[in-house]
Amino acid sequence: MRLDLAEFPVSRIVLGNKFQYQSGTLEVDAETLARDLLKDPRIREAKVAVAYPGEKVRITGIRDVVEPRVKTQGSGQVFPGVLGPVAPVGEGTTHRLSGMAVVATAEFEGAVRAGTGVQRSAVLDMWGAGAEISRYGSLVNLVLILRLAGGLPDLEAHLAVQKAELHAARRLAEVTLGKEPQKVETYDLARKNRDLPTVVLIQGCLTESHQFHSGVAYYGLSIRDSLATFAHPNELLDGAVTVNTTRGIGYFPNTWDWQNHALAMELYRRHGKELNFAGVALERVRFETYHGKEVTAHNAAHLAKTLGADGAVVTWLGSGNAFVDVMLTLRACEQRGIKTVLVTYEYGGKDGVDSPLLYYVPEAQAVVSTGSRDRWVELPAPEKVIGPYEEIRVLNYPGAPLTPASGPLTFDARDMVIGGVDNWGRQSWTCRAY
Amino acid sequence: MVTVVHVINQFFAGLGGEDKAGVPVGTAEGATGAARGLQAQLGDKGKVVATIYFGDNYFHEHPEEAKAAILKEIGSRKPQVVVAGPAFNSGRYGVGCVEVCHGVAESLGIPCVTAMHEENPAVDAYRGYHDLNVYLLPTRETAAGMNEALMAMAGFACRLGSGEELGPAREEGYIPRGIRRLERTDRPGVERAVEMLLKRLRNEPFVTEVPVQIWDRAVPAPPLSPERQATIAVITTSGVVPWGNPDRFKTYRNTFWQKYNISELKVLEPGKWEAVHGGYNVAFMNQNPHYGLPLDALRASESDGRFRLYHSYYVVPGNQGSPSVMKRIGQEIAADLKKEQIDGVLLVAT
Structure with a gap:
């Protein structure tokens, strides 16, 4: 399975009256785009705005972030099972608009008061401390500002937001059809070197099996109580993995992260040179019994062994007891002779004196820290707020007070900043012992 | 020139061994006993203005009085740095050093450096205090490591006295205080991860970024008696x-x-x-x-x-x-x- 990823970098977005791309400038017909989105009766208001790195702009109500892509050759289309039919992807040619993202924001209240089904939205500052901690702070962002019809069930709200953002992303990427890319990268697992060790990426996925969307979907199907499954990294590049768009949370990867999976890309970069990348095991974590955790760990390690792994990079997403499943997966790999490195964010509390991780096994001898999720964040007042919310909930509980988004904000963790937690090590954050 | 108060036990002050372990807190102006060795290591960069000593048993039996007396002596002299020990593998002495440093850091805000063997039971208390102003340096098990310990402590004292910010524990050589700081490195996490894995696959040495921690184990209480409600x-x-x-x-x-x-x-x-x-x-x-x-x-x-x-x-x-x-x-x-x-x-x- 060979995929050519053709890159069209974007450094400027102009809201104009046609869709076109020329030497780094993307022109967007904002009116037509908004009108297209309003064809969905679940969306009662749609607007478009642009936010550049360095601008004193705060974006509110963020539900997801996605990179514009479109397939020009090969079977299927980007975001299979969501925008189009379930057809195999990962082969042929895909165009991408790099250096930019579509940021989906939406006003939506939801019916759930608490728990893993409650709607959440995050913010992004385009300058200062907020931009520095988020991987999206350095992108040119096209912001979709949506207001949803009243009384929508959570599932309908998700479907409306997701359809809108993915449709917009594909529509924007279509401006590159017939154009010469600046660069083409080829992704092909078959180009192996027999003398090199085989490495598998084990991607732990906290999924909520009791919710309308579990948080991680493969070809549009929520991963629920399944055991580990093989995914070709090219499928990720073509948008085969998508997320719940009613919950924008700093420690959950967004669609953009799955399209640009930092660890998969790094393993590809060294593929055939220093190692043979053998693919991705999507492992559901957060089984509710220890028995379940042991079985998923065993099964993921077993899949890695079957793929011929000498080594595995193990990572995860989410929070809480799902991490037990992840640690048991390290153990299960090591017991089978597969050497592991864990990539994880840490906790540690406000001052970094609490335990960095929630659970340990003695086999977890090689861990890379991508920084702390717990250190407090002080965000100064912006000059401008973009998004559906003028006021946001800094604390999360039923009846929590509202705080003006136009003022300074203090967060007791990075959860409220989209991309505020570096799940997979894209950035250079770490924590050091003092 | 950095001014230093050196805190040591009765043995290293030259008063005697177990038979003198009950002596209360005392002070000598300038450097005496092991403090002379510290002064020699400081050379002309620092001066031991006073040597404070305590009996190991006295500190053990009267911890609050001993600590208060030592803090009072230090407070009145306002040194730039407090040095305590080295205590090597001596448990009581180690506790004295860590407690004094903790008290100084808490109430006087003066930076402290102490030293002892990594398995000294006082090291756990040091880790638990998370004092940003206290540095504990590892030593050999016995006083055979005296000179190298004093040299290292003198070096730290000079740097702390000049107000220098010290780096991470691994780079500077002190024992971590259970404080982790969020920082940037020179490379993204993905590169560090794949390189760590390649090192492991080549059986080369590597350094984890998060050491495994051992959690407390809770011992269950005995079952309730069926005799009463x-x-x-x-x-x-x-x-x-x-x-x-x-x-x-x-x-x-x-x-x-x-x-x-x-x-x-x-x-x-x-x-x-x-x-x-x-x-x-x-x-x-x-x-x-x-x-x-x-x-x-x-x-x-x-x-x-x-x-x-x-x-x-x-x-x-x-x-x-x-x-x-x-x-x-x-x-x-x-x-x-x-x-x-x-x-x-x-x-x-x-």
């Missing part, structure tokens, strides 16, 4: 609270607990209770709060007369609780249970 309480981390969340629990990272009276209730009616918790699907709990607080089953068993249910239940939504906060909450609840003379607890975890 026990009072039982319920603690739940499910976040089941009266509807409306009167005490404003957050759905995550809570820092307090609460007690709600259930003495008049036989069951928990749906709609009167709600689960405030961000870590599970609360729909089932809201339909039937007994999943988090099994009052119906407890009332049925209570009618057998084998136990009496305490009039209130304890609750904290456990989602994303920091270990240190949850430990404190556990201790506070345990103290309340003791005060209320409760014999046993049903802990409903979620």
Whole structure:
């Protein structure tokens, strides 16, 4: 399975009256785009705005972030099972608009008061401390500002937001059809070197099996109580993995992260040179019994062994007891002779004196820290707020007070900043012992 | 020139061994005993203005008085740096050094450097204090390592005295104080991860970025005696609270607990209770709060007369609780249970 990823970098977005791309400038017909989105009766208001790195702009109500892509050759289309039919992807040619993202924001209240089904939205500052901690702070962002019809069930709200953002992303990427890319990268697992060790990426996925969307979907199907499954990294590049768009949370990867999976890309970069990348095991974590955790760990390690792994990079997403499943997966790999490195964010509390991780096994001898999720964040007042919310909930509980988004904000963790937690090590954050 | 007060035990002050371990706190102007060695290492970059000594047993038996006396002596001299030890593998001496440094850091704000063997039992207390102003350097097990220990301490003292910011423990050579700082490195995490894995696959040495930690083990209390009727309480981390969340629990990272009276209730009616918790699907709990607080089953068993249910239940939504906060909450609840003379607890975890 060979995929050519053709890159069209974007450094400027102009809201104009046609869709076109020329030497780094993307022109967007904002009116037509908004009108297209309003064809969905679940969306009662749609607007478009642009936010550049360095601008004193705060974006509110963020539900997801996605990179514009479109397939020009090969079977299927980007975001299979969501925008189009379930057809195999990962082969042929895909165009991408790099250096930019579509940021989906939406006003939506939801019916759930608490728990893993409650709607959440995050913010992004385009300058200062907020931009520095988020991987999206350095992108040119096209912001979709949506207001949803009243009384929508959570599932309908998700479907409306997701359809809108993915449709917009594909529509924007279509401006590159017939154009010469600046660069083409080829992704092909078959180009192996027999003398090199085989490495598998084990991607732990906290999924909520009791919710309308579990948080991680493969070809549009929520991963629920399944055991580990093989995914070709090219499928990720073509948008085969998508997320719940009613919950924008700093420690959950967004669609953009799955399209640009930092660890998969790094393993590809060294593929055939220093190692043979053998693919991705999507492992559901957060089984509710220890028995379940042991079985998923065993099964993921077993899949890695079957793929011929000498080594595995193990990572995860989410929070809480799902991490037990992840640690048991390290153990299960090591017991089978597969050497592991864990990539994880840490906790540690406000001052970094609490335990960095929630659970340990003695086999977890090689861990890379991508920084702390717990250190407090002080965000100064912006000059401008973009998004559906003028006021946001800094604390999360039923009846929590509202705080003006136009003022300074203090967060007791990075959860409220989209991309505020570096799940997979894209950035250079770490924590050091003092 | 950096001014230093050196704190040592009676043995290294030259007063004598076990037979002199009861001597109280004393002070000598300038450097005496082992402090002369420190002065030699400091050379012309620093001056030991006073040597304070204490008997190992005296400190052990009168820790508060000893500490107060030492802090008073240090406070009156206002040195730029306090040096304590080296204590090598001597447990009592080590505790004295760590306690003095902790007191100095807390009440005087003067930077401190101490030194001892890594397995000295006082090292755990040092890690637990998280003092930003105290540095503990590893030494050999015995006084055979005196010179190198004094040299290292003198070097630290000069740097601390000049107000220099010290780097991470691994680079500087001190034992980590249980403080982790968020920083940038020169390379993204993905590169560091794949390189670490390649090193492992080539059987080359590598350094983990998060060492494995050992957690406390709780020893279960003995079973309740069947001889007398026990009072039982319920603690739940499910976040089941009266509807409306009167005490404003957050759905995550809570820092307090609460007690709600259930003495008049036989069951928990749906709609009167709600689960405030961000870590599970609360729909089932809201339909039937007994999943988090099994009052119906407890009332049925209570009618057998084998136990009496305490009039209130304890609750904290456990989602994303920091270990240190949850430990404190556990201790506070345990103290309340003791005060209320409760014999046993049903802990409903979620």
